[in-house]
Amino acid sequence: MRIGIDVGGTNTDAVLLSAANRLLASVKTPTTPDVTDGVAWAVNDLLAAAAAAGAIERIDDLQAVMIGTTHFTNAIVERRGLTPTAVVRLALPATAALPPLVGWPKQLREAVGTQHYLVHGGYEYDGSELATMDPDELKRVAADVAGRGLRSVAVTSVFAPVNSEMELRAAEILRAEVPDLAVSCSHEFGRIGLLERENATVLNAALVDLAGRIVDGLTAALRNAGIRAPLLLSQNDGTVMDVEYARRFPVATFASGPTNSMRGAAFLAGLDECAVVDVGGTTADIGIVTGGFPREAGAVTELAGVRTNFRMPDLLSLGIGGGTRVRGNDFGPDSVGYELTERSLVFGGTELTLTDLAVRAGMIDLGDPDLVAHLESVRVAGVLAAVAERIAEAVDRMRTSSAPLPVVVVGGGSMLVPEALTGLEDIRRPEHYAVANAVGAAIAEVGGEVDRVFQVDSGTRDRILAEVKQEAVARAENAGAKAGTVRVVDVEEVPLAYLPGGATRIRVKAVGRLDVTRMVHA
Amino acid sequence: MRELILSDVDDIARGAAILGAGGGGDPYTGRLLAEAAIEQHGPVSVVDIVEVTPDAVVVPVSFMGAPTVSTEKLPSGQEAIVALRTLENVAGLKATHLVPIEIGGMNSVIPVAAAAETGLPLVDGDAMGRAFPEAHMVLPTLIGVSCTPMVIVDDKGNSMVLDTVTNQWAERIARAVCAEAGCSVFTVDTVLRGDQLADGLVPGTLGLAQRLGETVRVSMDPVQSVVDTLGGRVLITGKVADVDRRTSGGFVRGEARIEGTGEDRGSVLRLSFQNEHLLAERDGELLTSTPDLICVLDNETGEPVTTEGMRYGNRVAVLGVPCDRRWRTPEGLRLTGPRAFGYDHDYVSITGGTK
Numbered sequence: 001m002r003i004g005i006d007v008g009g010t011n012t013d014a015v016l017l018s019a020a021n022r023l024l025a026s027v028k029t030p031t032t033p034d035v036t037d038g039v040a041w042a043v044n045d046l047l048a049a050a051a052a053a054g055a056i057e058r059i060d061d062l063q064a065v066m067i068g069t070t071h072f073t074n075a076i077v078e079r080r081g082l083t084p085t086a087v088v089r090l091a092l093p094a095t096a097a098l099p100p101l102v103g104w105p106k107q108l109r110e111a112v113g114t115q116h117y118l119v120h121g122g123y124e125y126d127g128s129e130l131a132t133m134d135p136d137e138l139k140r141v142a143a144d145v146a147g148r149g150l151r152s153v154a155v156t157s158v159f160a161p162v163n164s165e166m167e168l169r170a171a172e173i174l175r176a177e178v179p180d181l182a183v184s185c186s187h188e189f190g191r192i193g194l195l196e197r198e199n200a201t202v203l204n205a206a207l208v209d210l211a212g213r214i215v216d217g218l219t220a221a222l223r224n225a226g227i228r229a230p231l232l233l234s235q236n237d238g239t240v241m242d243v244e245y246a247r248r249f250p251v252a253t254f255a256s257g258p259t260n261s262m263r264g265a266a267f268l269a270g271l272d273e274c275a276v277v278d279v280g281g282t283t284a285d286i287g288i289v290t291g292g293f294p295r296e297a298g299a300v301t302e303l304a305g306v307r308t309n310f311r312m313p314d315l316l317s318l319g320i321g322g323g324t325r326v327r328g329n330d331f332g333p334d335s336v337g338y339e340l341t342e343r344s345l346v347f348g349g350t351e352l353t354l355t356d357l358a359v360r361a362g363m364i365d366l367g368d369p370d371l372v373a374h375l376e377s378v379r380v381a382g383v384l385a386a387v388a389e390r391i392a393e394a395v396d397r398m399r400t401s402s403a404p405l406p407v408v409v410v411g412g413g414s415m416l417v418p419e420a421l422t423g424l425e426d427i428r429r430p431e432h433y434a435v436a437n438a439v440g441a442a443i444a445e446v447g448g449e450v451d452r453v454f455q456v457d458s459g460t461r462d463r464i465l466a467e468v469k470q471e472a473v474a475r476a477e478n479a480g481a482k483a484g485t486v487r488v489v490d491v492e493e494v495p496l497a498y499l500p501g502g503a504t505r506i507r508v509k510a511v512g513r514l515d516v517t518r519m520v521h522a
Numbered sequence: 523m524r525e526l527i528l529s530d531v532d533d534i535a536r537g538a539a540i541l542g543a544g545g546g547g548d549p550y551t552g553r554l555l556a557e558a559a560i561e562q563h564g565p566v567s568v569v570d571i572v573e574v575t576p577d578a579v580v581v582p583v584s585f586m587g588a589p590t591v592s593t594e595k596l597p598s599g600q601e602a603i604v605a606l607r608t609l610e611n612v613a614g615l616k617a618t619h620l621v622p623i624e625i626g627g628m629n630s631v632i633p634v635a636a637a638a639e640t641g642l643p644l645v646d647g648d649a650m651g652r653a654f655p656e657a658h659m660v661l662p663t664l665i666g667v668s669c670t671p672m673v674i675v676d677d678k679g680n681s682m683v684l685d686t687v688t689n690q691w692a693e694r695i696a697r698a699v700c701a702e703a704g705c706s707v708f709t710v711d712t713v714l715r716g717d718q719l720a721d722g723l724v725p726g727t728l729g730l731a732q733r734l735g736e737t738v739r740v741s742m743d744p745v746q747s748v749v750d751t752l753g754g755r756v757l758i759t760g761k762v763a764d765v766d767r768r769t770s771g772g773f774v775r776g777e778a779r780i781e782g783t784g785e786d787r788g789s790v791l792r793l794s795f796q797n798e799h800l801l802a803e804r805d806g807e808l809l810t811s812t813p814d815l816i817c818v819l820d821n822e823t824g825e826p827v828t829t830e831g832m833r834y835g836n837r838v839a840v841l842g843v844p845c846d847r848r849w850r851t852p853e854g855l856r857l858t859g860p861r862a863f864g865y866d867h868d869y870v871s872i873t874g875g876t877k
Contacts (some may be wrong), residue, residue, distance in 0.1 A: 091596075096598045097558065097635075124705075302527050397783070
């Protein structure tokens with residue numbers, strides 16, 4: 001059995017899942033300023049609840065603990081606990097026109113450090129050398145880095161996704177010159193687009209100290225609770241990484257929150273293909289799950305004002321939630337938010353909200369129905385129908401074909417979605433939706449991805465695709481997936497304009513079940 | 523004369539990406555280059571065509587290569603200046619003004635960076651009035667202006683001078699040189715005299731791009747605002763239901779199927795694209811074609827969707843916008859009509875009437 005934990009802004013949720021993915025126990029506890037305290041608390045509560053229900057006999061029956069946390073994202077947004085970072089770019093004579101950290105918000109740039117070095121090196125699109133790397137140039141960089149007392153460095157070479165060799169050699173030289181230097185290399189972040197990949201690498205490098213502290217804290221929290229099972233952290237693509245990987249790649253946890261929520265909701269409804277509508281107090285977030293994974297948004301996403309090329313779930317947010325204010329026949333987008341239980345009519349307040357209308361319409365039993373009995377039922381029905389129509393339209397805009405698509409509705413405001421939506425007959429409301437995020441963390445698998453430019457000719461396409469798929473599968477297995485369970489879940493081929501010889505960007509993602517026998521134990 | 527300042531670049535880049543009709547590449551890198559250059563060297567002077575003296579030497583500066591490569595292998599920052607100096611030495615002339623060769627994507631803002639770096643004024647206009655994929659698809663070709671001498675400079679500092687017998691040959695040889703140099707080069711070519719600008723440029727397109735970018739940024743109904751600014755009309759509002767791409771000869775040839783939503787439900791628009799959107803057929807009827815502009819916009823934000831960025835599930839509005847009148851002449855259509863791109867169709871104008 002496995003524990004899944006979601007550390008949210010308000011609550012830390014924990015669930016216990018059986019080996020067959022049955023939900024055995026769940027708890028909700030407040031998130032604490034020191035995240036690890038809240039996790040320890042949640043784990044202790046969960047184990048107590050599981051023991052009381054007779055769901056767990058021996059604590060060593062636990063095979064893994066999977067945690068989804070927004071801690072690293074928040075650290076960047078709030079500029080807390082960041083490690084001053086040196087940025088090394090292997091690129092001269094190219095790229096000098098735009099130095100590293102260009103376009104970053106000033107405060108974040110200052111928190112991360114403005115020390116950057118452009119040196120000779122890098123590749124052309126076909127993997128041939130743009131310029132030869134000069135080890136002496138790197139040794140001079142290393143001496144300067146050491147002299148400034150910097151302990152973390154981000155290394156990016158031009159076209160590292162096509163050829164990673166120069167980054168690896170540069171990392172080796174830097175580490176040899178500066179003992180204990182933490183080196184983040186851009187090819188580990190995989191995608192073409194120098195500035196965005198470099199930005200991701202720098203964010204990662206700035207998080208390595210914090211990652212060490214958090215991983216140590218979480219490991220200690222589990223050990224104190226008597227748990228020896230390995231700790232894994234959720235990544236933004238719906239897969240997990242082990243703690244050694246997490247120490248080196250904390251940036252991969254970004255956006256794991258919405259991903260876990262959507263995967264958890266789909267899983268609880270027993271679906272691999274569905275739309276997920278998560279209605280909270282302020283917004284309704286709509287996404288599409290295909291093959292058990294959220295459909296991803298386009299190539300570039302912004303985090304705290306920094307452009308990166310992480311893949312994030314494609315979400316459409318509407319200003320519709322339980323706390324959304326109603327005026328006349330109009331609603332939103334403003335909301336009373338978390339003050340619902342003080343300001344809405346059914347709780348004795350003075351603001352008319354969508355929750356009040358739902359109570360009046362008998363869609364939910366909440367607060368004091370007498371306080372909304374005066375609302376004219378025809379008007380209430382009209383506004384609620386308009387709400388449902390907006391949601392139906394949004395789901396329709398997100399779906400990619402007219403084929404029937406089940407809609408999974410979760411969240412505290414889910415009563416606002418009626419039993420049928422226009423064009424969408426199959427509405428599911430899974431049990432335990434309040435802990436969908438933690439369930440999403442607990443069911444995560446292990447993934448591997450390849451994203452590179454290949455020269456594809458008409459005769460070689462099938463062979464190249466087969467090789468790329470094999471490489472993605474091997475990467476998943478190396479990351480801890482059980483051999484034989486790995487499957488390819490996504491293939492994308494984009495021929496590149498103005499490049500000779502059928503240059504095509506191919507991205508393949510493979511995932512497989514976690515091989516717990518190969519995990520590091522706490 | 524007016525000044526183009528740092529905060530104008532964003533609007534120009536956004537507007538130019540719309541005018542690129544799906545091509546021209548993501549202007550983000552070009553925008554950063556222009557902003558960095560203005561930050562370092564100060565604002566750029568922009569002049570209208572009528573302000574340019576007849577003996578002025580007006581030089582188009584542009585990027586040539588693969589947009590994807592340009593996002594990875596950024597320029598050294600020396601390319602434009604080296605190219606200009608080489609041109610001046612070889613041709614024995616002195617550049618007085620710079621100008622964009624096209625008003626699409628990256629190449630609308632690259633000259634802004636070059637103007638800031640060189641201190642030369644920038645002419646408000648361009649040689650296409652949109653984006654086209656090949657160097658000879660410019661109005662100056664129609665009035666007998668040669669693309670060469672063309673100077674090509676790469677990020678390593680290599681520079682090459684072409685002198686070709688036709689503009690088509692310039693395109694063909696430059697493309698080969700570009701690939702060998704790493705698919706990301708700067709060129710200066712198609713030098714115009716001041717008295718050739720009226721016939722060789724579409725006037726005012728930098729200002730148009732800026733107004734367009736601004737209206738999309740502030741408008742409550744961006745798609746309608748684009749139609750109001752450019753003329754033309756919405757061909758369909760819908761969802762990208764299928765995208766099929768393949769490459770041949772360095773150019774992407776693709777088709778997208780857009781299924782109508784809302785009032786257009788039940789209709790299907792078939793979009794044929796190469797590097798730009800070229801044909802739009804709705805329910806089997808060809809509504810418009812190149813050289814008119816077919817612009818695909820995000821239906822919510824009005825942001826342009828490039829041919830490379832078009833994905834299954836995009837919610838879009840497809841616009842047909844009239845091109846410059848000189849492209850509608852028989853000579854213009856020979857250069858940029860559907861047959862120039864290998865489609866067996868006559869030109870269909872968005873403003874009605876076929877040719």
